[in-house]
Amino acid sequence: MSRICELTGKGRQVGNNVSHANNKTKRVFLPNLQNVTLMSESLDRRVKFRVSTQGLRSVEHVGGLDNWLAKTSDDKLSTKAQKLKREIAKAQAAN
Known part of the structure; x- marks a missing residue:
């Protein structure tokens, strides 16, 4: 399962751990997914x-x-969210 938010598209970021001696090692910042x-x-x-x-x-x-x-572009949304967006648009157009 990928570490990407299904609604915002927020994913992992890469950075450095910096020690007191200024040694730099790569690390990963993961989003807080629920x-x-x-x-x-x-x-x-x-x-x-x-x-x-x-x-x-x-x-x-x-x-x-x-x-x-309705306000979010499709490139940020997951495929599940895009499908739901189309269902909601159809339901709102029918009403």
């Missing part, structure tokens, strides 16, 4: 995602999963 269940209001069902904590706060700030998916 398994969460988010509610889609237009589809009236729950969807499970693997989301970073920053992404989860962003989704709540924007006003929910449906608004977040």
